[in-house]
Amino acid sequence: MGLFSKRSVSDLGEKKKDMPEGLWVKCPSCGESLYESALAKNLRVCTQCGHHFTMSSGERIAALVDEGTFEEIDANLDSVNALGFKDYLAKVKAYQVKTGLKEAVVTGRARIDGTPVVLAIMDFRFLGASMGSVVGEKITRAIETATREKCSVIIFSASGGARMHEGILSLMQMAKTCGALARHGEAKLPYISVLTHPTTGGVTASFATVGDLILAEPKCMIGFAGPRVVKETTHSDLPPGFQTAEFMMEHGLVDMIIQRPVMRETLAKLLKYVQQEKKAA
Amino acid sequence: MKQVLEFEKPLVKAREELEELRRKQALKNTSKVTLAIADLEKKLAELQEETYANLSPWQRVQIARHIQRPYMLDYARLCFDEFVELHGDRHIGDDNAMPGGFATLNGQRVMLIGQQKGRDTKENLLRNFGSAHPEGYRKALRLMRMAEKFGLPVICMIDTPGAFPGIGAEERNIAEAIAFNLLEMMKIRTPMVSVVIGEGGSGGALGIGVTDRVIMLENAYYSVISPEGCAAILWKHRQHAPEAAQALKLSAPDLMELGIIDHIVPEPHGGAHHDHHAVAASLKSALVSALAELTPLGSEELLQKRYEKFRAYGKFTEGE
Numbered sequence A: 001m002g003l004f005s006k007r008s009v010s011d012l013g014e015k016k017k018d019m020p021e022g023l024w025v026k027c028p029s030c031g032e033s034l035y036e037s038a039l040a041k042n043l044r045v046c047t048q049c050g051h052h053f054t055m056s057s058g059e060r061i062a063a064l065v066d067e068g069t070f071e072e073i074d075a076n077l078d079s080v081n082a083l084g085f086k087d088y089l090a091k092v093k094a095y096q097v098k099t100g101l102k103e104a105v106v107t108g109r110a111r112i113d114g115t116p117v118v119l120a121i122m123d124f125r126f127l128g129a130s131m132g133s134v135v136g137e138k139i140t141r142a143i144e145t146a147t148r149e150k151c152s153v154i155i156f157s158a159s160g161g162a163r164m165h166e167g168i169l170s171l172m173q174m175a176k177t178c179g180a181l182a183r184h185g186e187a188k189l190p191y192i193s194v195l196t197h198p199t200t201g202g203v204t205a206s207f208a209t210v211g212d213l214i215l216a217e218p219k220c221m222i223g224f225a226g227p228r229v230v231k232e233t234t235h236s237d238l239p240p241g242f243q244t245a246e247f248m249m250e251h252g253l254v255d256m257i258i259q260r261p262v263m264r265e266t267l268a269k270l271l272k273y274v275q276q277e278k279k280a281a
Numbered sequence B: 001m002k003q004v005l006e007f008e009k010p011l012v013k014a015r016e017e018l019e020e021l022r023r024k025q026a027l028k029n030t031s032k033v034t035l036a037i038a039d040l041e042k043k044l045a046e047l048q049e050e051t052y053a054n055l056s057p058w059q060r061v062q063i064a065r066h067i068q069r070p071y072m073l074d075y076a077r078l079c080f081d082e083f084v085e086l087h088g089d090r091h092i093g094d095d096n097a098m099p100g101g102f103a104t105l106n107g108q109r110v111m112l113i114g115q116q117k118g119r120d121t122k123e124n125l126l127r128n129f130g131s132a133h134p135e136g137y138r139k140a141l142r143l144m145r146m147a148e149k150f151g152l153p154v155i156c157m158i159d160t161p162g163a164f165p166g167i168g169a170e171e172r173n174i175a176e177a178i179a180f181n182l183l184e185m186m187k188i189r190t191p192m193v194s195v196v197i198g199e200g201g202s203g204g205a206l207g208i209g210v211t212d213r214v215i216m217l218e219n220a221y222y223s224v225i226s227p228e229g230c231a232a233i234l235w236k237h238r239q240h241a242p243e244a245a246q247a248l249k250l251s252a253p254d255l256m257e258l259g260i261i262d263h264i265v266p267e268p269h270g271g272a273h274h275d276h277h278a279v280a281a282s283l284k285s286a287l288v289s290a291l292a293e294l295t296p297l298g299s300e301e302l303l304q305k306r307y308e309k310f311r312a313y314g315k316f317t318e319g320e
């Protein structure tokens, strides 16, 4: 896991964040130059070709939930250097400064078109949204909160995989999150997994692919191993569109591919099928 | 052909020299030769002690990958009274990298599942170097569910460099196969024990490792990523695998300290490959006692404890 290193993802959308307002951003898909402000207004979807740029967790929450309903939970969990891995906490610190986030996932209660849900949004800008103890714990607690409050949990995944700086503890987060989902499922409560670019490694091989419903953003990369590793292992050319959302839908993993501008209304519609209407406490 | 590990080469050389002297002695015994033999024997014993007493994590990784190391099917023969192999995931095919079936351990009926490597090209073609496809993980789950249905405990033997990163594996959703196992193993209502017998490679290992007891052989390793893979990313070169192996805390003693494993099965001096029967006997007694502890527990208690075990993993701080 962690085979898919952050560097090999082309459109991180990281640099753009640092640019002052009003600058042009070049679409990596169609080459069109886009106004940063226009791109932000369009939920970071290219106005020309529909390419989905990386989106911050804050932007995503704003685009999804009923206004003013998001209430963050477990905001104060901090990573520790359990293995004594060289420079690990300095790295975490640098990403905290860079992104303004404490860790690679934001969780909380919210309503979507009136339906109470618990949301977990991974933020790829933070160390490739790799899963260490904090990410695993926050996702587990989000699931447990939803189980307790008898509502749906919706997880937006994006990840380079397990966080190797936390070694085996990272690997165990896969079992931990899936354990919480096992209990959530036994309580007949819904779990909607939304895959965004890129979802790989230990996140794909744990909570991201066991949703009752699995949605994906167009063309997002979904895979277990990184494409380079697959190519090197098999010594063969990869089929066209390999490991894209469309490819994975064709191969039976994904229920629906949803354009970002209609994500909120799609989730609202699906929630009404799977979740009994309830007044939140 | 015998595989000689790099760090064992001085030992092998000393052993060869000793053989040579003994041949000389057999031809013509002189006090000079006798003295030389005694001297070399002493040096060899010291060298052996020095080499094996403080194995580095990277040396253990090499032992864990040794081609003469006992594999899953060796233990099936050496630890169990009987093994009845069952095949197939009932959907796509039968994965020979993940054999499984009924087995009898010390008179107790169990389900035995594990990854199997090959020792030569022909065997590895069949076993895919112990890297299972989705079919292997789905067969494993089918067998676990059958075990639950018939009240049999499950024993999983982990020995894989990782789940197979191939085109077909991705197309048939290898990640989902592993994830689904993680979720479903949390619900199997009979005792489950896993043992890392060689390589515990990442998600591919964990995919059959969500069990009530996790045992490890002394020189096995269990890691989120291979030392080479970690070195390539963080040190920018695979050559730094020894440092990565150290940093990842992937050896049995390190994992015991981190609270990830429950028991370490001792190996013969220098590794399991030096004495298959001895290590099998130790493993057998560890498995028997793990099952003896788990069998009296009711299924609710078993599930609750299994959940708590994995729920507790992770280290972090929480502010106000």
Ligand SMILES: [Zn+2]
Pocket (backbone or CB within 6 Å): A027, A028, A029, A030, A031, A032, A046, A047, A048, A049, A050, A051
């Ligand atoms: Zn475009």
